[in-house]
Amino acid sequence: EAAVTQSPRNKVAVTGGKVTLSCNQTNNHNNMYWYRQDTGHGLRLIHYSYGAGSTEKGDIPDGYKASRPSQENFSLILELATPSQTSVYFCASGGGAQAETLYFGSGTRLTVL
Amino acid sequence: QQKVQQSPESLSVPEGGMASFNCTSSDRNFQYFWWYRQHSGEGPKALMSIFSDGDKKEGRFTAHLNKASLHVSLHIRDSQPSDSALYFCAATGDSNYQLIWGSGTKLIIKP
Numbered sequence: 295e296a297a298v299t300q301s302p303r304n305k306v307a308v309t310g311g312k313v314t315l316s317c318n319q320t321n322n323h324n325n326m327y328w329y330r331q332d333t334g335h336g337l338r339l340i341h342y343s344y345g346a347g348s349t350e351k352g353d354i355p356d357g358y359k360a361s362r363p364s365q366e367n368f369s370l371i372l373e374l375a376t377p378s379q380t381s382v383y384f385c386a387s388g389g390g391a392q393a394e395t396l397y398f399g400s401g402t403r404l405t406v407l
Numbered sequence: 408q409q410k411v412q413q414s415p416e417s418l419s420v421p422e423g424g425m426a427s428f429n430c431t432s433s434d435r436n437f438q439y440f441w442w443y444r445q446h447s448g449e450g451p452k453a454l455m456s457i458f459s460d461g462d463k464k465e466g467r468f469t470a471h472l473n474k475a476s477l478h479v480s481l482h483i484r485d486s487q488p489s490d491s492a493l494y495f496c497a498a499t500g501d502s503n504y505q506l507i508w509g510s511g512t513k514l515i516i517k518p
Contacts, residue, residue, distance in 0.1 A: 298450075336495065336510040337451070352505075384450050389506065395441070396506065398450030 297321065300385050300399035307406050313372040315402050317385030323397075325390045326368040328352075328360060330381040331401075337384070343368055344390075375406045410434050413496050413509035421517050426483040428512045430496030433477065437500040437507075440472060440479045445493040445511075454494075455481070483514075491516045 298319045307313045319326065327342040339352030341360035349360040357379060359371040368387075372379055382403050386396040413430050420426045430440070439458050443451040457463045457470040457479060464470075469482045479498075483490055496509040 334510065337508045339505065342505070386450070395453040395456065396443075396451075398452065400448075400450050 298385055298387055298397050298399040300383075300402050302402060303400065304403045305405070307372075307375045307404065309376060309406060311375050311406075313375050313379075313404065313406075315370040315372075315383055315385075315404070317368045317370075317399060318366050319368075319385075319387040319397070320366065321387050321397060322365065323387035323390075323394075324365075325388060326362065327386045327389070327396070328358075328368070328370045329384045329386065330354070331384060332381050340370065340383075372404075375404075377406045380404060380406045410437075410507050411496055411498050411509040413512050415512060416510075417513040417515070419515045419517060420486050422486060422488060424486050426486050426490065426514055426516075428481045428494050428496070428514075430479045430481075430498075430509055431477055432479075432498050432507075434498075434500065434507070435477065437477070437498040438474075439499050440470075441497045441506070442468075442470060442479075442481045443495040443497060445495065447492070451493075451495060486514075486516045488516050488518060490514060 301316045324345045328340045329337045343362040361369045384401050385399045388394045388396040441456045442454040444454045445451040455470045457472045471480045493511045495511045497506040
């Protein structure tokens with residue numbers, strides 16, 4: 295089965311600090327996504343990518359940057375973390391023009407103090 | 408306004424019973440629908456996709472789609488404790504095929 299690995303699993307950061315969340319997929323999928331999940335909001339799309347070197351804004355991109363240096367890796371960067379960014383973050387690969395299934399990682403629980 | 412609305416927000420079903428979820432979209436462009444399941448502490452995992460009107464059955468799971476009414480449902484028969492999870496409906500139809508997610512239904516199976 296398709297594999298998506300996220301790191302770290304848990305992260306505690308201070309307000310104003312820089313946070314980088316990493317995601318690696320071995321599925322050779324072109325598309326990758328970053329979501330955040332909060333109670334009552336379901337999954338909200340932050341950034342996505344169509345391939346190496348590409349990043350696109352999702353529905354809630356403010357305060358986040360993304361980087362796709364290779365087909366396998368997709369990072370989410372919080373330059374100046376704020377407590378409102380405390381959440382669970384999920385990376386996924388798949389989807390695209392063939393309406394394919396998304397495969398998710400296990401998530402990163404981020405707490406910003 | 409959320410384009411994909413799920414109901415109920417939560418559901419409690421006795422073991423061996425039938426669990427049913429509903430999802431209504433407000434965008435007639437949606438052509439493709441999925442159900443995803445998320446166990447606690449894990450990422451969502453695709454359960455079923457349904458792209459054509461009618462029923463689609465996979466084991467204990469049956470999805471039903473009615474594009475005219477923009478309604479999709481999921482039914483789980485003979486519910487097991489392992490079915491306790493958060494269930495999401497997701498839909499897409501635009502040229503980018505970006506998924507639009509419902510807010511989820513929490514299912515609890517009572518032993």
